[in-house]
Amino acid sequence: MNRSASRGLVRVSLALGVAAASTVLAATAGAAAPATASGDTGTLTATQHGAQRGCAVVYFDLGETLVHTAEDGSTNYLPGAAAYLRVLRERHIEVGLITNVPSAWGANDAERAARLKKEVGTGWKGSTPFAWDDFGDRILTPRTEAERKPAPALWERAKAGSGGCRLVYQAETVEEIDTAASIGYLAYQVGQPSRPDFLPVGLIELLAHLPR
Template sequence: MDRSASRSVVRESLVLGAALLSVVFCGTASAAAPGDTRGAEATVAVARASGEIGCPVVYFDLGETLLHTADDGTTSYQRGAASYLRSLRERHIRVGLITNVPSSWGTTDAERAAKLKAEVDATWRGPVPFAWEDFGDRILTPRAETERKPAPILWQRAKADSGRCRVVYQAETAEEVMVASSLGFVPYQVGRPHRPAFLPVGLIELFGARGGGVMPGG
């Protein structure tokens, strides 16, 4: 897909996100005061009770998305990331990482993930440990240097591993968000001004409720 087409996909995804954000933050037409999310919560509760909530899987970049590296080389959670992961965990929404590490770190994703964990933990200065257990075996890393992002292979692997579940990708880099969008992910660039730091959890649940793993037009 050429760059102009990719930008179009991103714009369409963000328009969809904005429309659903209005549902999340404003509730239904009968909701009470602006900012009261009880209407949206009720919508999600009804969908969950009726079995309409699908199986979204939320993938993240790691550095400067979930983790921040300080000037002295120490690492900690990016602002709001720990509570955001906790909210996803409480709603039983699966999460994964798509992150570049040296392919020489191991011959399998598990080996490379173990090295990644050791590297991060050795420099960690946060008040609570990073929630590695949330990600299970969904830590995807390059098997060769040619697979490093923005090459599409890691996103393709993530989508294949997720079956028909709706897949979301959140990162701080516009280029990565654009590539993910072109491959059928719900894209969200984190840390942008004047909008939530991360894609709201209620919106992710609604993505799951609105059609399971099938992206509009994708």
């Protein structure tokens, strides 16, 4: 394991330990507040109450985190991804995407997201469509090629629009995990042996109620 990978795993381990130690505090907190998206920056309408009621936003990379593109060009959910998104939806935990696409795909996030949906949909395989509605307008894409990950710009934009909610980022690459963690996200590397495929939802709920 390289040094960067070790740092990423240490950050996750420390975060898991802090969250576990806060179980008693979290147990006395109210349920996480359901929230809806509003505006182009992904600001949450319920986040003005976040400090009192607790909230978290879970951002994902897309390719090889939630979906896989096969050699024949077809695309489908990675194992467990659809079920994981469904549980987050049922628990009223907001989700978003932080993903690289060509900046030339549109003049703003909405236009680039529309092109992304079209590209993914063209090769989609399987009976369960991708849950685009879950992400609302929280699909952040590079406005310029200089903003492409692992540059920190997209994570910083997501953080600025979070309304003070706790932030989680899940992806398959160590470099992205390290960048997100350096900005204050609980960053989790997916697809690792002997670990859950995704960050456990119960832990995200606890994280939402940790003292700020």
